[in-house]
Amino acid sequence: MTYDQFGRMLITITVALFGACVGSFLNVCIYRIPRDESIVTPRSHCPHCNRLIPWYLNIPVLSWLMLLGRCRYCKGTISPRYILVEILTAVLFLGVLFQSQGFPRVLDMGVLYDWRLVPVYILFIGGLILGTFVDFEHMIIPDSVTIGGTIAGLILSPLVPAMHNQHVWYLGLMGSAIGALVGGGLLWLVAFLGEKAFKKEAMGMGDVKLMAAVGAFLGWKAVIFTLIVGSFIGSIVGVSLIIIGRAKLQGRLPFGPYLSLGALLWIYWGPLLMAGYLHLLGRG
Numbered sequence: 001m002t003y004d005q006f007g008r009m010l011i012t013i014t015v016a017l018f019g020a021c022v023g024s025f026l027n028v029c030i031y032r033i034p035r036d037e038s039i040v041t042p043r044s045h046c047p048h049c050n051r052l053i054p055w056y057l058n059i060p061v062l063s064w065l066m067l068l069g070r071c072r073y074c075k076g077t078i079s080p081r082y083i084l085v086e087i088l089t090a091v092l093f094l095g096v097l098f099q100s101q102g103f104p105r106v107l108d109m110g111v112l113y114d115w116r117l118v119p120v121y122i123l124f125i126g127g128l129i130l131g132t133f134v135d136f137e138h139m140i141i142p143d144s145v146t147i148g149g150t151i152a153g154l155i156l157s158p159l160v161p162a163m164h165n166q167h168v169w170y171l172g173l174m175g176s177a178i179g180a181l182v183g184g185g186l187l188w189l190v191a192f193l194g195e196k197a198f199k200k201e202a203m204g205m206g207d208v209k210l211m212a213a214v215g216a217f218l219g220w221k222a223v224i225f226t227l228i229v230g231s232f233i234g235s236i237v238g239v240s241l242i243i244i245g246r247a248k249l250q251g252r253l254p255f256g257p258y259l260s261l262g263a264l265l266w267i268y269w270g271p272l273l274m275a276g277y278l279h280l281l282g283r284g
Helices: 003-035 062-066 081-097 118-136 144-157 169-198 203-217 220-243 257-284
Strands: none
Touching: 003 081, 003 118, 003 144, 003 169, 062 081, 081 118, 081 257, 118 144, 144 169, 144 203, 169 203, 169 220, 203 220, 203 257, 220 257
């Protein structure tokens, strides 16, 4: 093993462990934020017996497996969501790392030519994971994800203009502002027209604010891609749930998770998928 190979392996392990630890913190946020509880105090505790969990029983992934998904004290069931979020966060963080120069390309993902995009995308992906699981459980997306994400995107874009394929700070800021306006404005228009057509709320404002955050981080092209892909996937899932009887035709389904999935696909493969789609249109 060469020195460079050892260095890449060490970085890979570090990012995977970091992702699992961040996933553990996201689990705390997913549980507490919708309940208006502090994410700092008290320490992690069992949701059934409220016993504090010692550090050696709060190791990401390993503790859930060792305890077989049950509290050590009261034997209450600990949701599989905890280990799922920890593993998912680690995998998605590694996906961003493997887009960096010097790492082998995986699954034909795009290449990040500016190393500063790695922490930026990791921050953004953490927000998407948080918003997705809260939306699945509570049908809301926290303002800390949507409004906070939009503000973070606007602040980071002039510091890392490569977020919008730019090299000058003010062009990065301009790309972020345009993306936020297009993202929030476009989905607000869809929600407004849907409400007028169906005489009821067709879409939550959380989804509108989420698209503003997507635009602030990824730009207006990503907004279009995310909206199309998210709507397509959401429609397939919704129809499938109706067919198998798990949802009603007039029932509400969370849209945020599918928008988040669309944004993730853009980060890893979006420009490549868009280029392929435009190529097919040109040939047609």
